Amino acid sequence: MPLENMKSMLSKAAAERYAVGAFNILDYNSTKAVVAAAEELNAPVIIQTSAKTVIFWGTSAIMCWMKELAASSKVPIALHLDHCKDLGLIKECIETGWTSVMIDASSKPFEENLALSRQVVDMARPKDVTVEIELGAIVGVEDDIHVKEQDAHLADPEQAVKLCSRAEPDCFAPAIGTAHGVYKGEPKIAYDRLEEIAKRTSIPIALHGGTGLSDDVFTKCISLGCAKVNISTQLKYAFIDGFVTYHNQHNTEYNPLKVIDAQFDQLKGGIVEKITLFGGTCNSHRGLCT
Numbered sequence: 001m002p003l004e005n006m007k008s009m010l011s012k013a014a015a016e017r018y019a020v021g022a023f024n025i026l027d028y029n030s031t032k033a034v035v036a037a038a039e040e041l042n043a044p045v046i047i048q049t050s051a052k053t054v055i056f057w058g059t060s061a062i063m064c065w066m067k068e069l070a071a072s073s074k075v076p077i078a079l080h081l082d083h084c085k086d087l088g089l090i091k092e093c094i095e096t097g098w099t100s101v102m103i104d105a106s107s108k109p110f111e112e113n114l115a116l117s118r119q120v121v122d123m124a125r126p127k128d129v130t131v132e133i134e135l136g137a138i139v140g141v142e143d144d145i146h147v148k149e150q151d152a153h154l155a156d157p158e159q160a161v162k163l164c165s166r167a168e169p170d171c172f173a174p175a176i177g178t179a180h181g182v183y184k185g186e187p188k189i190a191y192d193r194l195e196e197i198a199k200r201t202s203i204p205i206a207l208h209g210g211t212g213l214s215d216d217v218f219t220k221c222i223s224l225g226c227a228k229v230n231i232s233t234q235l236k237y238a239f240i241d242g243f244v245t246y247h248n249q250h251n252t253e254y255n256p257l258k259v260i261d262a263q264f265d266q267l268k269g270g271i272v273e274k275i276t277l278f279g280g281t282c283n284s285h286r287g288l289c290t
């Protein structure tokens, strides 16, 4: 089926308290692994591309393999541009067929964040493209965005309400204490703040920095309103480890297709686990997939 935007998949997830997994792909093989995992579980899924990945491959190459994979798939698939600060790239993705985009203007002063977020919503909505926006500073490294620990700050609920009511996004990413990359020590999640923001904005919340959180943390965040969970670092590890492990075990065999297969299996296995945990499978909610 054709690609769809995040609107109905996220509103259903928020209403029924499960989350749709959003996985950052790296190439055709990793995209295929995400789609195969979602199909095995009959679950909706969000394929995410970082700005860096989009620039690496180009929008038309990615759209080409996405269309091919979506056309033969029975599950709802959204193609989402993750953390992007470049309005030109956002526009190009919208024009090429991405069904969802994220404008990350969270490092700007509040009014500027609001103005940029609104500008992207106005650009995207006529094309039926959904928009995610961010408030606060999520610690860690994502793409070219580096936030040091001393610069991280949580989203303020008052500002969250103001930002969401005026920018009117489809999905909201408030900083609540999670981190991009690999966690050093136990993450401190501000559950009270997450709950307050989810209730007061009534917009599906995106949980960033999903790799490395415990099952309990995921379950609690989802129960409080996180309807989209981003997983990026896990895929980077599986991508490299799948390759290296296979080659270490078969170090005289130079058959690239077998290595690509091993990488696919490693990626897909981890994705199946996450989608199952987030509750997005057809067995665990009511009738999203037919």
Ligand SMILES: [Zn+2]
Pocket: 083, 138, 142, 180, 208, 209, 230
């Ligand atoms: Zn993120």
